[in-house]
Amino acid sequence: MSTEHVLANPAEVRTLSARWYQLVIGIVCMMAISSPQYVWTLFTGPLTEKLGVSLAQVQVTFSLLIILQTFFSPVQGYLVDRFGIRTLVGLGCSLSGLSWVLSSQASSLGMLYLTYGVIGGLGTGIVYVGIVGLMVRWFPDRRGLAAGAVAAGYGMGAMVTTFPISNSLKTAGMETTLLTFGLALGVVGLLASRFLRQPPTSMSSGDAALVAAQTVADTSPKVMLKTPVFWLMFLMFTLMSTSGLMVTSQMASFAKDFGMTTVMVMGMAALPLAMTIDRICNGLTRPLFGWISDRYGRENTMALAFLFEGIAMTLWLWTSDNPVLFVLLSGVVFLGWGEIFSLFPSTLTDTFGTRHATTNYGFLYMAQGIGAIFGGPVAALLHQYTDSWYPVFAVAICFDIVTALLAFFVLKRMRANWIARHAL
DSSP states (O other): OOGGGGOOOHHHHHHHHHHHHHHHHHHHHHHHTSHHHHTHHHHHHHHHHHHTOOHHHHHHHHHHHHHHHHHTHHHHHHHHHHHOHHHHHHHHHHHHHHHHHHHTTOOSHHHHIIIIIIIHHHHHHHHHHHHHHHHHHHOTTSHHHHHHHHHHHHHHGGGTTHHHHHHHHHHTOHHHHHHHHHHHHHHHHHHHHTTOOOOOSSOOTTGGGGGTTOOBOOOOHHHHTTOHHHHHHHHHHHHHHHHHHHHHHHHHHHHHHTTOSSOEETTEEHHHHHHHHHHHHHHHHHHHHHHHHHHHOHHHHHHHHHHHHHHHHHHHHHTTTOHHHHHHHHHHHHHTTTTHHHHHHHHHHHHHOSTTHHHHHHHHHHHHHHHHHIIIIIHHHHHHHHTOSHHHHHHHHHHHHHHHHHIIIIIHHHHHHHHHHSBO
8 A cells, every 4th residue: 555545644745746846847957957968969970070079079068077076976965965956956057058168169079078078067067966965855755756757857858958959950050059048947947946945854753754755774875985885886886877879979979880870750851750759768768767666676776777778778689670679779878878877876865764865865876977988988988989879889788787687696685784783
C-alpha cells in the first residue's frame, strides 16, 4: 500500500500536495537548462564553419560546459544550501540563458569557450544539483522516481526545442537562433524558480511516515569521500557518463559519416527526428528505471539497464546504414543510458543519508565532467586518429558492460556492508 493511502493528518496531506507541486516546478526549471547540452550537436557544424576550426577544437566547448557544470557542483550545492534554492536556481537559469545570448556574438574560440562553455556550465550546474538535491529531500520514500522525474525534465526539455532550433538554424542563422532561444529559456527558468522552496525542516507526527525510508545515518562529505563505496560509484558514473556523452556530443558527426544527414524517414529529416526520439527516451528512462529501482533494488536495476545499453549500442552500430533503424535504435540507446541520472543520486542518498544530499551528490556529479572529457574531445581525437567510429563505439560498449558487472557483483555487496554498519 502506498504512503498516501495510509496518511490522514491534514498537515501531512498538505506536505504531500506541496511536494508534487515542487516536483512539477523542478521539472520546468530542468527543461529550461537542457538545450545547451542536448542540442549542442546541431551547432558544431555551423561553429566549425564560422570560426574556421576543427571539430575537436569546437568540442572543447562541450567539455567545458560539462566540466564547469560538474566540477563546481560541490560548491554549487553548498551555495544552494547557504543562500536558498530560489535565489541560486534563478541565478543558474539566468546564466544558462545568458550564455547563449553572449555566444551569439562570439567571434573566436576563446569567446565561445567563455560564453557557451564556462558561463553556461556554471549556470546549468547550479540548477541541476540544486533541483536533484531538493527532490531527494521532498521524496525520501520515492527517491528514484523523484530524481528520475526531474532528470527527465533535463533529458526531455530539449525535445521541445530540437526541431525549432534546427529550423531556425536553416532560416535565421546561428547567431539569431542563439540569441532568441537564450532569452526565451532564461526567462522561463527564472520565472519558474520563484516558486521553489525547501521541505519543512521539522515533520509532523503524520509526516514521519514519509521519512521512514531513511534507514542510514547521515554522512558528511568529508567522511563520504574516504569511503571505497563512494569511489566505486564515482568510477561507475564516470564510465557510464563517458559512454553516453560519446553519443550525445558526436551524434551529428557520425550521422553525417553514416550518410544519415541527407535522408528522410517518414517524411522528416532523419537526424532531427532521431534527436527528438532520443529526447523522449532519454527522459522517460529516468523516472521509469528510478521507479523500478525503488521496487527491485538499485544495483539490480543498474545491471539490467547498463547491459541493455551495451546491447542496444552494438545493434545500432551494426545497422548504421539503415535510416529507419538508425532513428529507432538511437532512441533505444538513449533509453538505456539516461537512467544514470536517477539511479546514482538515489543510490547515493540511500547510502549516505539526506542531510548532506545536495553537497554529496555534487561530489559524485563531478564524474559527469570526467565523462565529458573522454566523451567529447578525446572521442573526437580517437575518431580523427583511426578515421573510424568503430573504435569509439567499441570503447563505449565495453564501458557499459563493465559497469553492469560492477553494479551487480561489487557495488551490491559493498553497499550492503556499509548500510549494515551505519543503520539507524
